[in-house]
Amino acid sequence: MAIIIDMPKxxxxxxxxxxxxxxxxxxxxxxxxxIIAEVETDKATMDVEAFDDGVVLKILAKEGEAxxxxxxxxxxxxxxxxxxxLLDGEEGGSAPKDSKExxxxxxxxxxxxxxxxxxxxxLFGEIESKKESKDEAAPSEEDGRLKAxxxxxxxxxxxxxxxxxxxxxxxxxxxxxKDVEHFEPEAASAAPASKSAPSAPVYxxxxxxxxxxxxxxxxxxxxRLAESKFTNPHFYETxxxxxxxxxxxxxxxxxxxxxxxxxNDLVVKACAKAxxxxxxxxxxxxxxxxxxxxxxxxxxxxxxxxxxxxxxxRNADVKGLAQISAETKELAGKARDKKLQPEDWEGSxxxxxxLGMYGIEEFTAIINxxxxxxxxxxxxxxxxxxxxxxxxxxxxxxxxxxxxxxxxDGATCAEFLNTVRKFLENPTTMLVY
Numbered sequence: 466m467a468i469i470i471d472m473p474k475x476x477x478x479x480x481x482x483x484x485x486x487x488x489x490x491x492x493x494x495x496x497x498x499x500i501i502a503e504v505e506t507d508k509a510t511m512d513v514e515a516f517d518d519g520v521v522l523k524i525l526a527k528e529g530e531a532x533x534x535x536x537x538x539x540x541x542x543x544x545x546x547x548x549x550x551l552l553d554g555e556e557g558g559s560a561p562k563d564s565k566e567x568x569x570x571x572x573x574x575x576x577x578x579x580x581x582x583x584x585x586x587x588l589f590g591e592i593e594s595k596k597e598s599k600d601e602a603a604p605s606e607e608d609g610r611l612k613a614x615x616x617x618x619x620x621x622x623x624x625x626x627x628x629x630x631x632x633x634x635x636x637x638x639x640x641x642x643k644d645v646e647h648f649e650p651e652a653a654s655a656a657p658a659s660k661s662a663p664s665a666p667v668y669x670x671x672x673x674x675x676x677x678x679x680x681x682x683x684x685x686x687x688x689r690l691a692e693s694k695f696t697n698p699h700f701y702e703t704x705x706x707x708x709x710x711x712x713x714x715x716x717x718x719x720x721x722x723x724x725x726x727x728x729n730d731l732v733v734k735a736c737a738k739a740x741x742x743x744x745x746x747x748x749x750x751x752x753x754x755x756x757x758x759x760x761x762x763x764x765x766x767x768x769x770x771x772x773x774x775x776x777x778x779r780n781a782d783v784k785g786l787a788q789i790s791a792e793t794k795e796l797a798g799k800a801r802d803k804k805l806q807p808e809d810w811e812g813s814x815x816x817x818x819x820l821g822m823y824g825i826e827e828f829t830a831i832i833n834x835x836x837x838x839x840x841x842x843x844x845x846x847x848x849x850x851x852x853x854x855x856x857x858x859x860x861x862x863x864x865x866x867x868x869x870x871x872x873x874d875g876a877t878c879a880e881f882l883n884t885v886r887k888f889l890e891n892p893t894t895m896l897v898y
Contacts, residue, residue: 467542467551468517472532475504475511476807478689481533482506483681484526493521495541502538507685509774510803513538520544523552531681613640620645682771693834697750698870701829704882707890708845708860714892724787729765729819732842732864733789735888737761737781738895740815743881747814749835750871764813764833765793767800774800775833777813817842827863837872840885841865862889 472482482504489501495515502513519541526532526539540548611628613621617640621628624645631648633640679687711731718726740747740761748757761782764775776796778789799805816833821844830841843863850859864885868878888895 467522467540467546467548468519469537469551470501470513470515470539470541472504472534472536472538473513474534475506475513476509477811478685479506479534479681481531481536481681482511483531484528484538485510487524487528489521489524489539491521491524495519495521505681505803507681509682509800509805511806515541517541522546522548611640612638614642616642617645680771682774686772689834690831693832697832697834699832699867700870700875701865701867702875702878702882703827703863703865704886706862706864706886707850708862711889711892712845712860718786722787724790726786726790727793728821728845729817729842730786730790730793731889731892732817732819732840732885733763733765733778733781733793734784734786734895735885736815736817736840737763737778737784738888738898739881739884741782742884742898743877745873745877746838746868746881748837748872749814750837750869751835755872758814760814762812762814764810764816764836765796766816766818766830766833767797769801769803773818774805774810775813775816776800776805776809777811779812816840821845821862827865829865830867832867832869836869838866838868838878838881841867 475482484502485505486503487501488499488503489495495501496518497516499515500512501515503510504513505511520543521539522542523540525537532538540551542548612633612635613628613631614635617631618628620626620642621631621640626645626648628640631640631644632638634644635641708728711728715726715728715731740763744757747761748755760780762777762779763781764777766773766775776799778784778792778796781789784792796805796809799809813833813836816830816836816839818830818839819842820828821842824844826843826846828841828843830839832839841864843865845860845862848859848861849856850861851857852859864882866878866882
């Protein structure tokens with residue numbers, strides 16, 4: 466008996482999936498456990514496996530097509546089995562049944578309309594129609610002006626080209642779009658000088674507008690961050706941290722081992738320790754209650770082509786810097802390869818976003834729900850500082866905490882930030898707590 470494989474729920478926030486790749490084709494034999502497709506979700510590219518044996522009778526969604534949660538993907542059954550009763554005129558679970566049936570008159574009308582309508586350029590608007598370009602009986606004058614299409618006039622005006630210098634190639638010498646596009650200022654300079662005012666500089670258009678399909682990940686990022694920004698009452702606090710001792714400590718740790726500790730690893734550890742001491746910051750707003758989490762699970766924002774993902778370092782407060790470093794590198798690699806699994810990104814209690822490696826000195830980040838806060842980390846700066854009345858070179862780093870005012874207040878956040886600063890300005894103090 467034929468069965469339909471539907472789009473499964475591959476992440477907690479998934480609403481649809483895009484078929485990234487089919488590993489099967491119609492007529493193939495499939496066994497239970499075979500990976501039949503790769504599906505791009507809002508988080509990563511995930512494998513979809515078959516749970517039944519059978520022959521691929523019909524693939525209902527093309528590669529690159531978005532299929533809603535529960536939508537039809539493929540039909541399995543016995544070779545030669547009649548599946549007409551399962552198709553019901555839909556493919557991918559989204560096409561209306563009557564989409565293939567259109568009156569012949571309507572189709573002919575649309576075809577005729579399309580043939581006669583003017584082309585449309587997204588930057589300049591209407592382009593002369595094909596019918597116009599072929600019209601040999603066009604009038605020799607247009608209200609006493611030079612013969613030129615409306616689009617050619619607009620392009621010439623925007624590019625500072627005098628139409629009197631452009632040779633028309635259209636019917637009866639009419640100036641059209643391509644004449645303006647291929648206009649050579651050098652050729653025009655050989656013509657007799659005009660008594661009119663000098664023309665404006667010529668600006669060439671070197672690129673065309675492009676549109677890109679929005680990925681599932683980008684759609685979800687847009688939705689979740691918009692909800693966070695306009696639902697959670699954000700407020701911000703910034704603190705400047707002396708990183709001189711942190712730099713010295715990192716240099717000493719990296720000098721004698723295979724594991725290389727980054728400044729971000731130190732920040733993760735300092736925040737995790739501070740969260741243990743300030744448990745209100747390690748909380749979530751759940752509507753009727755505020756949940757104060759028992760574990761400290763720090764998410765680290767990782768930039769990939771489609772946006773940001775936030776893999777989680779679990780129980781970061783009890784892990785050493787070497788382990789934090791190794792896990793961060795592993796998760797970042799999986800994120801860039803789109804191989805993260807749900808357990809890699811779910812369950813964070815706090816988030817860190819670090820743009821210091823890009824030279825950004827200070828910024829604010831949008832809270833990653835359901836966390837109560839996110840910390841934005843800037844670059845370490847060489848600045849003059851006053852020590853004991855003397856101006857000396859200093860190493861400073863700004864961090865900005867974005868917090869949900871429904872969960873925490875300003876004083877709580879200030880205490881948390883001062884604890885983070887204490888740990889980073891004296892890294893050995895993290896060993897005490």
